[in-house]
Amino acid sequence: MRFLDQHADMAVIPKFPSAEEMFKLINDVADVDQKRFSVLFGSEASAAYRWLKVGSRQTPAVTRLMHYLQEALVQQPPRKRGQLLESWRNTVAQEASARGVEDIFKTGQWNPKTKAAKAPRAKKAASPKVPKAGTGDAA
Numbered sequence: 001m002r003f004l005d006q007h008a009d010m011a012v013i014p015k016f017p018s019a020e021e022m023f024k025l026i027n028d029v030a031d032v033d034q035k036r037f038s039v040l041f042g043s044e045a046s047a048a049y050r051w052l053k054v055g056s057r058q059t060p061a062v063t064r065l066m067h068y069l070q071e072a073l074v075q076q077p078p079r080k081r082g083q084l085l086e087s088w089r090n091t092v093a094q095e096a097s098a099r100g101v102e103d104i105f106k107t108g109q110w111n112p113k114t115k116a117a118k119a120p121r122a123k124k125a126a127s128p129k130v131p132k133a134g135t136g137d138a139a
Contacts, residue, residue: 014067019051019058022066025073029081035108040092041065045108 004010017025026032032040034048041047041062050056058066069088073081089105096104100112 016063016067017070019048019056019066022070023048023052025070026085029073029085036105039104039108040069040088042092042095042110044110 023032023034023037026037026040034052035045038045038047038051041058042065043062047058047062051058051062057063072084076084093104096110099110101107101110102112104110
């Protein structure tokens with residue numbers, strides 16, 4: 001353990017950024033509100049509200065994506081970070097389009113709403129009363 005403390009760059013398990021750190025990093029590059037921040041990580045628009053609360057956690061997939069996007073951003077010179085973020089934004093929009101979502105950054109919903117209204121359920125016709133066997137009731 002002391003070796004890994006002395007050589008943190010060799011640690012097998014990376015230090016994952018918090019949602020707060022990522023929100024700040026992304027907003028240092030471009031103005032991104034909470035809704036768009038959530039969508040950039042494949043989540044519904046309201047997720048960032050929960051993520052940014054003290055002590056909250058994200059799914060493992062979101063945490064890993066935050067780590068890799070952070071790594072990609074900090075490896076770029078500051079003047080090129082906007083291009084990288086815009087490229088990622090385009091990838092997110094393409095994924096949403098492939099799922100049938102027209103404008104993910106407007107709707108904030110990854111699952112397309114069904115456009116066709118559900119047909120009202122037909123009322124079940126009352127079945128004729130059948131007398132119980134052995135009661136002598138006649139219909």
